[in-house]
Amino acid sequence: MTSTPHHSHTADANGSFVTYAFAVCRSDHPGNLTSVHGHAEGGPLRLLAIGPLCAVVQDVPAARFSEGALRERLGDAAELERCARTHHDVVTAAAASGPAVPMPLATLYFGDERARAAIGESRERFSTALEHITDRTEWAVKVHLTQGFTTVPESAAPGPGPRQTSGRAYLDRLRNRHRLREQHRQNALAAAEQVDIAVRELAVGTVRRRPHGSEVTGKDRTQIMNAAYLIDKDRTQELAATIERLRASAEFHGIEICVSGPWAPYSFTDGGDLASHP
Numbered sequence: 001m002t003s004t005p006h007h008s009h010t011a012d013a014n015g016s017f018v019t020y021a022f023a024v025c026r027s028d029h030p031g032n033l034t035s036v037h038g039h040a041e042g043g044p045l046r047l048l049a050i051g052p053l054c055a056v057v058q059d060v061p062a063a064r065f066s067e068g069a070l071r072e073r074l075g076d077a078a079e080l081e082r083c084a085r086t087h088h089d090v091v092t093a094a095a096a097s098g099p100a101v102p103m104p105l106a107t108l109y110f111g112d113e114r115a116r117a118a119i120g121e122s123r124e125r126f127s128t129a130l131e132h133i134t135d136r137t138e139w140a141v142k143v144h145l146t147q148g149f150t151t152v153p154e155s156a157a158p159g160p161g162p163r164q165t166s167g168r169a170y171l172d173r174l175r176n177r178h179r180l181r182e183q184h185r186q187n188a189l190a191a192a193e194q195v196d197i198a199v200r201e202l203a204v205g206t207v208r209r210r211p212h213g214s215e216v217t218g219k220d221r222t223q224i225m226n227a228a229y230l231i232d233k234d235r236t237q238e239l240a241a242t243i244e245r246l247r248a249s250a251e252f253h254g255i256e257i258c259v260s261g262p263w264a265p266y267s268f269t270d271g272g273d274l275a276s277h278p
Contacts (some may be wrong), residue, residue, distance in 0.1 A: 019109045020038075020049070020059075022056040022107075023090070023095070025098055026052065026053060026054070026124050031047045031097070035143065042061070043059040045086060045090065048116065051120055052195075093183075099134045099135075100130075102264055102265075104272075131269070133268060137233055138230055138267055144221040145184060145254065146254050183233065187225075187254075188255055191252055203229035207228045211223035
C-alpha cells in the first residue's frame with residue numbers, strides 16, 4: 001500500500017468529487033457489497049462497467065482526497081489504519097463474491113471516464129489476472145522459533161563448577177551457548193523449509209518475504225519464514241491437515257507455525273501495476 005494517490009490527482013475542476021477505485025472484477029460480478037460502506041466521506045459503493053470488466057468504486061470528496069490532503073492524513077498512524085482498513089474491507093467483500101484484483105490504497109481518478117480509460121487499456125492483463133485467481137485465495141504462513149529456543153539459559157550449557165571462574169571457562173560457556181543457539185536456529189530453518197515444501201505442493205503460487213523483526217513479532221519469538229501462497233479453494237482442508245501434521249511432528253518442537261486466511265490475493269495481483277497510467 002502507498003501513502004499517496006496512485007495517480008497524481010489532486011482535485012477536479014469544481015473541487016467536488018473524484019473516483020476512488022478499490023478493485024477490478026469481471027463484468028458479471030454480483031456486486032454484493034451491502035456489508036461494507038467504503039470511506040465515510042464518500043457516496044455509496046458502486047460497480048463501474050468497463051467492457052468485460054467492472055471496477056468497485058466510490059465517489060469521494062476531492063478536497064479530502066487530494067494528494068496534499070492524503071499525504072497529511074496518511075501521515076497520521078490512526079488515520080492511515082482507518083483508511084487501510086476501509087480499503088481492505090471493501091476489497092475483501094468484493095473478493096467474497098467473485099475474483100477481484102485489489103487496487104492499491106488511494107487509487108484515484110478524475111471521474112469515471114478517466115477510470116474507464118486507465119483500466120480499459122489494460123483489460124487483457126486484468127482478465128488474465130482474474131482468470132489466474134478464480135476460485136483461489138491467499139494464505140499467509142509464518143514460522144517462528146519460540147522463546148525457549150531463541151535464548152539458551154546459562155544452566156543449559158555445560159560449564160565449570162561454581163569454583164571454576166577462569167577466563168577460559170567463561171569463554172567456553174559463551175561459545176557453548178552460542179553453538180546451542182545456532183543449532184536451534186538451523187533446526188528452525190530446516191523446519192521452515194519443510195513447511196514451505198509441503199505447502200508449495202498445494203499451491204499454484206508462492207511469495208517469500210523478509211521475516212519480520214522483534215518489533216512486529218515480540219521478543220518472545222524469532223520469525224524464520226514469512227510467506228504467502230495462492231491455493232485453490234477446494235484444497236483448504238488439505239492445507240489444514242498438512243499444517244496439523246507438521247505441528248505434530250517431533251521435529252517441530254519449539255517451532256510455531258502460524259497460518260492466516262483466506263485473504264484476497266494481494267500478493268499475486270497488483271492492480272496498480274496492471275492499470276495504465278493516464
